[in-house]
Amino acid sequence: MKKKGESFMQIKEVAKQLNTTPRAIRFYEEKGLIAPKKDAENEYRYFSDTDVSRLSTILALREIGLPVKGIKKVLEDPDMTIKGYLHVQRSALVEQWLEIKDMIDTIDRMVECTDRDFYDLAQHLKKLKHLRKGWEDKWGFDSWAEDFDNHIKQEGHGFNVHQGYDEALERIAGTVHLDEHAVCADIGVGTGNLGAKFLAKGINVIGIDQSKKMLEICNKKHPEIEVRHGHFLALPLLDSQVDTVVSSYALHHLLDSEKLLALSEMTRVLKPNGQICIADLMFLDETHQAEVMDALRMEGNTEAIEAIEDEYYADRSLLVKWLEENQYKVETVMFNDILSMIYAKKVDKAGS
Template sequence: MGTEFIDLFDQWADSYDATVEGQNDEYREVFRNYSDILKSVADKVSGKVIEFGSGTGNLTALLLARTTDVTGVEPSREMRRQAAKKWPEAKIVAGDFFQFPDDRESIDAFVSSYAFHHLTDDEKRKAVQLYASLLEKDGKVVFADTMFVDEHHHQQMIRKAEENHYVHLAEDLQTEYYTTIPKLKRMFENEGFEVNFSSLNQYVWILEAIKL
């Protein structure tokens, strides 16, 4: 995951849960249906699961209710500290989308929520290639993240944020590495996945890719 964002993750750790619960007007739509989004990700996987960008462990907890073999991967020390306080039974280790525990045999699924956009498109492509090499047939990648139908849609959402005077959101939409559905679709299909997208709010879609 982009190391340039780790300081931001550390700063956000104490207020992250309040933000996802809708207490920050600026990001309320980004996190609308947050519980349903996480549940939808968790419900799509089973077996041995690697979760990227675990944050404060909200998705991790749902995954643990479905399968005991879950490893959370989180680059921010402060986020890991918050997760350990809330979910002491969870295994969340330092790492990112490329660096995760060396025991990579028989992984059934890679999951993530609100994190894949921290990779550039080139990094996303390399990550997809890595996951394709580690998953067997019917293995899954299930990512919930902000993405856009096309670049025009992306620009529309930036303008909307600016019109609402959501300064931080508008800046995020311009400086983080959000991408489009067609680009993601090609990345996964080129590596032998069947991929589907479902919209959960104005910003967030769930990408479900199944290894053929």
């Protein structure tokens, strides 16, 4: 029974206000998403302002494709915010969208080719699907997040993988030239150490990372950075959305076959004449890698050998080749035997 002075609405009134149906409202009640009061005498439902607000949130989340189970988790899990779940949903939708785009592109190519090429095109599509969905975090970056900023400052070890870290980040920030209010995407943003260098220049920074914990810390340290959940192979960005893409100490977590797809994804989201700047662990080429590894073996530096073999340091020459073949003008900088920077600017066919 309603108490005197309380403001309640009946189900038909709520349905009309929220442009839905009583049947839909009862469905969400059956699924445990809402629990309106019921009159003990006639079983009529009475919805409070809080109930109506909660229902409007449910309807909004359903409209963007969130499943009922996901919505229930958001509403009941104290550790899961609506904003956090929206990041997850955006990432999932982008992956679906890219898969559809890949299929449409394959169909277009099939229309233009002979039947004999169908199989090869289908296999290429299959490989793309596998690459986009197959990446996994075997290093547990969520567990690194709290101590990440201390971890990258390691000194005195037999092999300091972060030697040159600060210099590399400063070099990226000084190399990329952007107008005020331009948009910069920092992939593998971590705790925001690179992306933050662009904030003082009036640049809008979108920080992308697959680690939710890293994004949480980045958001606390640098609330001006717009954080998004995602990864190199399915960037949570629309086509031609950003002016530049930067990344530091992240690309080496991808296999070589994945690195080129990552460059393709960066190209997809870049505006015309956009820029890419990457500082990462890489060798100049296969010969250089063999020379460095041989020298470490001669020194007996097993710590360094194990660290390198645990990850996927790039072959810089392959990355440069791909960029040049895709209409980029490329410059490189070598900080030490394992750390380089690649700066690439998209140019038109005339080279301007």
